[in-house]
Structures are given as structure tokens and as C-alpha cells.
Amino acid sequence: MIGLSTAAEVRAAEDVLLAAGREGALMQRAATGLAVVCLRLLGRAHGARVTLLVGAGNNGGDALFAGAQLAARGARVTAVLFDADRAHPAGLAALRRAGGRVTGPEGPDGLDRADLVLDGIVGIGGRGGLRTEAARLAERAATGPGLTVAVDVPSGVDADTGAVEGAAFAAVHTVTFGAVKPGLVVGEGRGYAGTVHLVDIGLAPHLAPARAHQLTDADVAAHLEPPGPTDDKYSRGVVGVVAGSAVYPGAAVLCTGAALRTRPGLVRYAGTAADGVRAAWPEAIVTDGRPGDAGRVQAWVAGPGMGTDDDARSVLAEVLATDLPVVVDADALTMAAREPDLVRGRTAPTVLTPHDREFERFGVPVGGDRISSARRLAADLGAVVLLKGDATVVAAPDGTAFVNATGTSDLATAGSGDVLSGVLGSLLAAGTPAAETAAAAAHLHGRAGQIAAARGPILASDLVRVLPDTVGRVRGGGDALLGHSGA
Numbered sequence: 474m475i476g477l478s479t480a481a482e483v484r485a486a487e488d489v490l491l492a493a494g495r496e497g498a499l500m501q502r503a504a505t506g507l508a509v510v511c512l513r514l515l516g517r518a519h520g521a522r523v524t525l526l527v528g529a530g531n532n533g534g535d536a537l538f539a540g541a542q543l544a545a546r547g548a549r550v551t552a553v554l555f556d557a558d559r560a561h562p563a564g565l566a567a568l569r570r571a572g573g574r575v576t577g578p579e580g581p582d583g584l585d586r587a588d589l590v591l592d593g594i595v596g597i598g599g600r601g602g603l604r605t606e607a608a609r610l611a612e613r614a615a616t617g618p619g620l621t622v623a624v625d626v627p628s629g630v631d632a633d634t635g636a637v638e639g640a641a642f643a644a645v646h647t648v649t650f651g652a653v654k655p656g657l658v659v660g661e662g663r664g665y666a667g668t669v670h671l672v673d674i675g676l677a678p679h680l681a682p683a684r685a686h687q688l689t690d691a692d693v694a695a696h697l698e699p700p701g702p703t704d705d706k707y708s709r710g711v712v713g714v715v716a717g718s719a720v721y722p723g724a725a726v727l728c729t730g731a732a733l734r735t736r737p738g739l740v741r742y743a744g745t746a747a748d749g750v751r752a753a754w755p756e757a758i759v760t761d762g763r764p765g766d767a768g769r770v771q772a773w774v775a776g777p778g779m780g781t782d783d784d785a786r787s788v789l790a791e792v793l794a795t796d797l798p799v800v801v802d803a804d805a806l807t808m809a810a811r812e813p814d815l816v817r818g819r820t821a822p823t824v825l826t827p828h829d830r831e832f833e834r835f836g837v838p839v840g841g842d843r844i845s846s847a848r849r850l851a852a853d854l855g856a857v858v859l860l861k862g863d864a865t866v867v868a869a870p871d872g873t874a875f876v877n878a879t880g881t882s883d884l885a886t887a888g889s890g891d892v893l894s895g896v897l898g899s900l901l902a903a904g905t906p907a908a909e910t911a912a913a914a915a916h917l918h919g920r921a922g923q924i925a926a927a928r929g930p931i932l933a934s935d936l937v938r939v940l941p942d943t944v945g946r947v948r949g950g951g952d953a954l955l956g957h958s959g960a
């Protein structure tokens with residue numbers, strides 16, 4: 474599991490080392506780690522043209538020291554100082570000693586010919602979008618030839634939330650220090666950070682336990698244990714699906730198929746799409762009656778394509794009245810938003826899976842801080858909230874959160890959410906803790922998207938088709954295989 478630490482948590486850990494007089498060492502570790510990544514990205518130092526955008530804080534100091542290391546190896550380094558009087562003095566001296574050039578925001582910045590641009594404008598001390606001068610140069614960097622690399626955090630991105638208010642530096646790579654910050658992997662910030670590289674500067678022993686996490690393939694593999702010699706079709710966890718309708722059986726077919734393909738023990742279906750489900754999945758146990766007619770299950774998935782009329786409402790209420798885990802998706806979310814008391818007060822886990830428009834039906838739009846929004850709704854309803862997006866966020870009522878690392882825009886296709894709810898129901902039926910299980914489902918769904926899209930555009934049914942292969946590859950520790958960048 475990768476911990477995501479806020480700026481305050483990072484500063485608190487830094488303070489312990491600063492109190493021990495280690496300030497210089499911290500910055501040297503950061504700058505050296507940064508220079509090493511830059512060298513790797515450049516492939517060579519000698520003759521490479523590097524522009525540093527340097528703000529007045531320690532973030533600029535990191536850029537200056539790293540620039541000095543690159544200059545010492547023969548790179549042609551130009552530092553653009555936004556505030557010449559306040560630039561990190563030791564960093565500036567080091568750059569000058571190594572032969573780097575120094576200019577101001579109006580000077581010859583080299584951006585039009587740069588091989589690499591380092592964004593040391595602001596780090597975790599930044600507030601709001603970039604100021605005018607910084608915004609102008611960030612824009613030129615984005616449209617110029619140089620590979621854009623952010624120092625610690627892309628300037629203009631809120632390190633804690635990923636919110637971007639105004640202009641920000643668009644990085645292809647971000648080299649971050651001590652811990653991955655949430656804003657690099659969630660919301661708008663994710664798009665500005667690009668590939669995240671974590672540099673260890675010795676903070677780990679002093680960091681507070683993270684309240685937000687990213688799962689790796691190894692974490693998710695623990696939810697995908699193959700059956701043992703004493704297992705049978707019941708012991709692996711039976712999932713029940715209430716979804717679809719006679720007119721629209723597609724959602725039921727996708728959801729049931731995803732549940733079957735994730736953990737092929739037993740899936741029961743109850744509802745008016747029974748004929749369609751039977752035809753598509755002869756392995757499912759199907760009834761056109763009520764949930765109570767379906768037989769025993771260990772978790773329910775309710776919602777995709779089930780409608781929102783009185784019949785649908787009574788089916789949802791029946792499922793929510795059980796003491797079993799329930800996934801509330803799609804039409805079931807619409808009904809739960811109208812009547813939150815259907816969910817509040819349940820003792821068994823409930824997992825709500827809204828996208829932004831469905832989330833808003835519960836009263837408040839998501840806004841720029843997706844983790845806090847998901848946490849608030851989770852605490853309000855006493856339910857796990859899986860907020861879909863390019864980086865899906867999962868929050869538990871106690872504030873524990875997860876940000877998914879495997880999202881791919883290929884998942885933006887009709888029925889993709891129905892597949893996710895089937896995967897999730899299947900994993901929840903094993904009885905594992907709901908929030909981490911929801912995060913594991915989002916991870917697996919994203920991996921399925923990556924695998925299915927390797928050959929071209931995908932349909933939701935392609936996700937279902939590749940699920941067994943996806944499970945196998947995740948079990949096999951596929952992080953490297955699948956190009957997981959993580960941190």
C-alpha cells in the first residue's frame with residue numbers, strides 16, 4: 474500500500490529532522506534524487522539544455538541545487554528567478570559555482586530550446602493558482618520543446634486535494650519528496666503531475682500513519698485468492714444481483730457476468746431481466762421473482778438498470794433490510810438520494826458507487842476536493858462511498874480513503890460502471906472490509922480496462938471478457954508487467 478501524506482503531515486515529519494539540525498541534509502537528498510531522475514530522463518547531461526523556474530522558497534532551492542548538479546556534469550543550465558532577492562542563497566551560489574546562468578522572468582530563459590524544464594516555482598508552500606509571471610512561463614514551458622518536470626508538486630496544484638484554481642504547471646513527470654501527496658494522484662492535479670517519482674529523504678519513520686492510500690497489485694492479489702482444496706461453490710462467497718429490466722437486460726447481463734468472471738463461485742440473479750441473464754450466463758442461478766426468492770447470498774449488488782419506480786424501490790428496500798453487504802449503484806443511488814434513511818443506520822456495510830452527477834443528488838456537488846467530499850458523504854450516511862472518476866476515490870465513514878491508481882479513460886464507455894458493480898459485489902461476498910474491498914474492485918476494473926484497451930477501443934463486455942486474465946495477472950504481481958508507475 475502506498476501512503477498518501479498531506480503537506481501538513483510532511484511538514485510535521487520534516488520538523489523532527491529540522492529540529493535535529495538536518496535541514497541541509499534534507500534538501501541535499503531531495504536535490505540529488507531530483508537530479509538523478511532528470512539525468513535518467515535526459516539520457517545524458519553533457520550539452521543538455523535545462524531551464525529552471527525558481528520561486529522564492531525551498532522548492533526553488535531544490536531546483537537550484539539539482540540544476541547545479543546537472544551543470545557540474547556539463548548541462549547548460551539557465552535559472553529564471555522570479556524574485557532575485559529571495560532566491561535560495563546557498564542553492565543560487567551552488568548553481569553559479571557550477572557554471573549555471575541566471576536571469577529574470579523577462580530575460581533569455583532558454584525555454585524555446587530547452588531539453589528539460591524544472592518547475593521549482595512553488596511546492597507544498599503554494600497557495601492558489603500561479604501568479605501572472607509564473608503562469609506565463611509555465612504556459613511557455615507547456616508549449617515548448619522541453620520535457621516538463623515538477624519539483625515536489627506541479628506549481629499551482631493544491632498538494633492535498635489536487636484542486637487547480639487558475640494556472641498551473643503541466644508536468645510530464647513529478648519528482649516528489651518524502652511521501653506521495655494526494656494532490657498528485659487525484660482530481661485535476663493527477664493530470665498536471667504526470668508520472669510520479671518518489672524520492673526517499675528519510676521522512677518515513679517520522680510520518681504520521683497515512684489516512685489515504687493507493688493499492689498496488691500485491692494488495693489487490695490478497696482479495697483474489699484462488700480456491701483451496703476444501704472450497705466449494707458456496708464457500709467462496711455467493712453474490713446476488715438485482716439489476717436490469719425486461720426491456721433493458723444489458724446492465725443485468727454485464728453486472729452478473731462481471732461477478733461470475735471475477736470469482737466464479739456462484740452468482741444469483743433476481744429480477745425482470747431473468748431471460749436475458751439466463752441466455753447470456755447459463756452458470757448463474759436465475760429467478761424472475763423477488764430478492765428473497767433467489768436463495769442465500771453473502772452480498773448484494775443493487776441498481777444498474779433496475780429503474781426507480783415503486784417496484785424497484787421495494788426491491789431495493791428489501792435488499793437494504795438484510796444484514797448483508799450491499800452495493801448501491803446507478804438507479805439504486807437515485808432512490809437512496811431521495812431516501813437516505815434507506816442506507817443510514819444499516820449495520821452491515823453499504824457501498825455507494827456514484828459518479829459526479831449521482832453524487833450531487835445527495836445534496837452537494839463534488840467540487841475540487843474529491844477526497845474530502847467522499848469522506849463527508851461517507852460519514853453522513855455511515856456508508857463506504859466509491860466516487861468514480863479518472864482516479865476513483867473510496868472513503869469509509871471513519872475517514873480512511875483510497876485513490877485508485879489504475880484508471881484509464883478507455884473505461885469511459887456505456888456499461889463500464891455495471892461491470893464495476895459486479896466486480897465489487899463479487900469481492901464483497903468474501904466478507905473482507907468494505908472500503909479496501911471497494912478500492913480493490915476499482916483497481917481490478919482499471920487493470921481490466923488497461924488490458925482490454927491494449928488492442929484498441931473497448932466495450933464494457935470486453936472488460937468482462939478480460940477479467941479472468943486480469944485476475945491472473947494481478948495475482949502474478951503484474952505491476953511491472955502492466956507498466957504500473959505507482960510512485
Ligand SMILES: NC(=O)C1=CN([C@@H]2O[C@H](COP(=O)(O)OP(=O)(O)OC[C@H]3O[C@@H](n4cnc5c(N)ncnc54)[C@H](OP(=O)(O)O)[C@@H]3O)[C@@H](O)[C@H]2O)[C@@H](O)CC1
Nearest residue numbers: 499500529530531532595596597598599600602603604625
Ligand atoms: N522543509 C525542508 O527542509 C525541505 C523542503 N523541501 C522543499 O521545500 C518545499 C517547501 O518550501 P517552502 O515551505 O519554502 O515553500 P514553497 O513551496 O517553496 O513555496 C513558497 C514560495 O512560493 C511562493 N508562492 C506561494 N503561492 C504562490 C503562487 N500561487 N504563485 C507563485 N508563487 C507562490 C511564495 O511567495 P510569497 O507568498 O512568499 O511571495 C514563496 O516564495 C517543498 O515543496 C520541497 O520542494 C525539500 O527540499 C525537502 C526539505
Ligand SMILES: Nc1ncnc2c1ncn2[C@@H]1O[C@H](COP(=O)(O)OP(=O)(O)O)[C@@H](O)[C@H]1O
Nearest residue numbers: 861862863880881882884885887888889890891
Ligand atoms: N476518463 C476516465 N478515466 C478513467 N476512468 C473513467 C473515466 N471515465 C469513466 N471512467 C470509469 O468508468 C466507469 C463508468 O461508470 P458509470 O459512469 O457508472 O458508467 P455506466 O453507467 O455507463 O455503466 C467508472 O468506473 C469510472 O471511474
Ligand SMILES: [K+]
Nearest residue numbers: 592595626628
Ligand atoms: K513545483
